[in-house]
Amino acid sequence: MTISQAALGAVTKASFGKMPDGTPVDVYTLTSPGLEVRITNAGARVVSILAKDRDGKMGDVVLGYNSVDGYLAETSKTYFGAIVGRYGNRIRNGQFTIDGHSYQIPPNNNGNALHGGPHGFDDQLWTGTPLPDGVEMSLVSKDGDMGFPGTLTVHVRYTLHGNALHIDYAATTDKTTVVNLTNHAYFNLSGDGSGTILGENLMLNADAYTPVDAGLIPVGGPKPVAGTPFDFRKATAIGARIGDANEQLKIAGGYDHNWVLNGKPGELKLAAKLSDPKSGRVLTVTTTEPGVQFYSGNFLDGTKLGKTGAPYGKNSGLCLETQHYPDSPNQPAFPSTELKPGKTLHSTTVFAFSTEK
Numbered sequence: 001m002t003i004s005q006a007a008l009g010a011v012t013k014a015s016f017g018k019m020p021d022g023t024p025v026d027v028y029t030l031t032s033p034g035l036e037v038r039i040t041n042a043g044a045r046v047v048s049i050l051a052k053d054r055d056g057k058m059g060d061v062v063l064g065y066n067s068v069d070g071y072l073a074e075t076s077k078t079y080f081g082a083i084v085g086r087y088g089n090r091i092r093n094g095q096f097t098i099d100g101h102s103y104q105i106p107p108n109n110n111g112n113a114l115h116g117g118p119h120g121f122d123d124q125l126w127t128g129t130p131l132p133d134g135v136e137m138s139l140v141s142k143d144g145d146m147g148f149p150g151t152l153t154v155h156v157r158y159t160l161h162g163n164a165l166h167i168d169y170a171a172t173t174d175k176t177t178v179v180n181l182t183n184h185a186y187f188n189l190s191g192d193g194s195g196t197i198l199g200e201n202l203m204l205n206a207d208a209y210t211p212v213d214a215g216l217i218p219v220g221g222p223k224p225v226a227g228t229p230f231d232f233r234k235a236t237a238i239g240a241r242i243g244d245a246n247e248q249l250k251i252a253g254g255y256d257h258n259w260v261l262n263g264k265p266g267e268l269k270l271a272a273k274l275s276d277p278k279s280g281r282v283l284t285v286t287t288t289e290p291g292v293q294f295y296s297g298n299f300l301d302g303t304k305l306g307k308t309g310a311p312y313g314k315n316s317g318l319c320l321e322t323q324h325y326p327d328s329p330n331q332p333a334f335p336s337t338e339l340k341p342g343k344t345l346h347s348t349t350v351f352a353f354s355t356e357k
């Protein structure tokens with residue numbers, strides 16, 4: 001895979017293959033004493049995260065492929081490790097209105113627009129710029145790209161701070177638009193290719209979640225998690241209640257919902273804590289975003305072979321997509337996803353790794 005490797009401080013760059021038109025694709029390796037993270041400019045994806053287990057052994061804790069070919073070959077999209085946009089998660093019928101103008105995103109998920117439509121930011125080749133402690137991925141999305149108004153300029157910085165991967169997002173526009181950016185990494189703290197995440201314990205810092213209709217669009221506003229299988233205020237094994245006779249779990253085939261995070265949007269606050277009794281690895285997620293989409297990998301069906309050659313079966317990884325709530329452009333009671341010219345969207349999410357006995 002490595003054709004040439006140029007040293008860029010703590011960051012190195014190598015070949016990750018080629019796009020169908022022959023354009024070379026890069027992979028950047030970021031290293032700190034406790035972490036090794038690889039990021040490709042194809043979809044601005046996180047390809048791998050090596051983190052220590054309780055015995056100090058490094059293991060890869062995210063799902064993905066060994067070269068860009070694996071991502072390009074997907075016939076049904078997983079969005080493994082990608083920055084999704086311009087609008088992460090769903091917009092009902094792909095339609096919304098801004099200042100009296102109607103916009104249509106081509107529907108790509110049961111009549112709704114998912115993750116920015118059929119060719120979202122995950123499909124784009126971003127421009128990578130190495131930083132002393134990371135890499136910045138930049139993209140200019142043209143006015144009208146996938147139906148969205150305004151030229152949107154996006155910068156996503158991945159940087160390492162000890163055992164933590166910071167993701168800082170910035171975006172500006174030249175026309176009022178809607179934006180919801182997140183990272184779609186699938187975590188498995190026991191290790192990529194090691195089986196399911198059902199035995200991992202999850203805590204979500206949320207008193208409420210947004211129940212969905214059959215198309216996985218929030219309906220009826222936030223509801224308390226208390227007394228439901230959606231109550232993760234105390235760390236609970238993911239598999240403990242995933243099979244409960246619960247309408248919401250049935251609709252999604254597991255967890256695939258937005259949790260309304262406690263604390264103030266815009267302030268960095270605890271979102272989630274995932275811990276793995278097998279390896280002792282712990283992932284703590286903090287974010288400035290108001291919500292987190294916890295997706296338990298329900299659509300993985302074993303047809304895709306990952307970095308280790310093992311098939312990615314149902315629940316072989318989970319996503320903690322820190323973001324604004326789904327369908328916000330059509331739900332005025334939700335925190336707004338509108339971005340106006342002259343304003344800069346800033347958002348930060350931190351994935352910090354540690355271990356416990």
Ligand code: GLA
Nearest residue numbers: 077078079256293295299319
């Ligand atoms: C998000 C969605 C899921 C699914 C995955 C990608 O998490 O909420 O329904 O589409 O992305 O497979």
